[in-house]
Amino acid sequence: FKFMLLGGSTGLGVRSVGGSTGLGVRSAVGSTGLGVRSVGGSTGFGVTSVGGSTGLGVTSVGGSTGLGVTSVGGSTGLGVTSVGGSTGLGSCLLLCPCEK
Structure with a gap:
């Protein structure tokens, strides 16, 4: 199921803003495990990282x-x-x- 969590973290959520996702698609100002995009954070195997690694x-x-x-x-x-x-x-x- 899809959901959004602001200022926290999701396990398998689609989007996390100001937190972190486990396998989420996008994390803003946080970090993703296998996410597709991370802005201002870091990704493990992500496709794009802006301002991070x-x-x-x-x-x-x-x-x-x-x-x-x-x-x-x-x-x-x-x-x-x-x-x-x-x-x-x-x-x-x-x-x-x-x-x-």
Whole structure:
């Protein structure tokens, strides 16, 4: 079933604002376990993290990714592109010396 919880936490809820979700789809200013998006928090395997960090996420803005594809203003471990940050084994690093 779907429900919303404000300022708390949900176990399997769809949305949590100001709290955390276990497997929720979205968490704002909190954290998700396997959530799709986390804003101002962190995701475990989330697709997008803004202002936080992702474990295996695809995109991280203003944070860092473990194996993410793109990191803007942060750093990636094995990322493909990093803008304004650093990559470990990335293909291209913008705003820094880049060897092709």
